[in-house]
Amino acid sequence: MLGRRIKEKRKEMNMSQEELGALLNVSKVSVSHWERENKRPSSKNLIQLSKVLNTPLEYLIGNDKYVISSNEEKYGLMMEDEEIEIIKELRLHKDLYDKLIENPKRIIDRIEKNLF
Numbered sequence: 001m002l003g004r005r006i007k008e009k010r011k012e013m014n015m016s017q018e019e020l021g022a023l024l025n026v027s028k029v030s031v032s033h034w035e036r037e038n039k040r041p042s043s044k045n046l047i048q049l050s051k052v053l054n055t056p057l058e059y060l061i062g063n064d065k066y067v068i069s070s071n072e073e074k075y076g077l078m079m080e081d082e083e084i085e086i087i088k089e090l091r092l093h094k095d096l097y098d099k100l101i102e103n104p105k106r107i108i109d110r111i112e113k114n115l116f
Helices: 002-012 017-024 028-035 043-052 081-091 094-102 104-115
Strands: 065-068 076-079
Touching (some): 002 028, 017 043, 076 081, 081 094, 094 104
């Protein structure tokens, strides 16, 4: 997720890997490694990426939304927009959604066996 988002934001700013690297004082190769997710940027570089790309750090690392459980107000988690879309789509398929809620591990195992 991180690599894809770095690349997405860099391209939105019409910036090359070399230009981004120069702004961060790292090589083009480092930026390439981050985007291909071969390596992860240091904490310092993540903070700089957030500033240079003018995007929240939470977005870069894939934590887009804070979701609170409907039955336990003290519990919450960060979810990506893509994960929220998957849940919305599943809710449109009531039978599958109900089966997933009832026994998620069993249904996921069955899906994997049929798809892979």
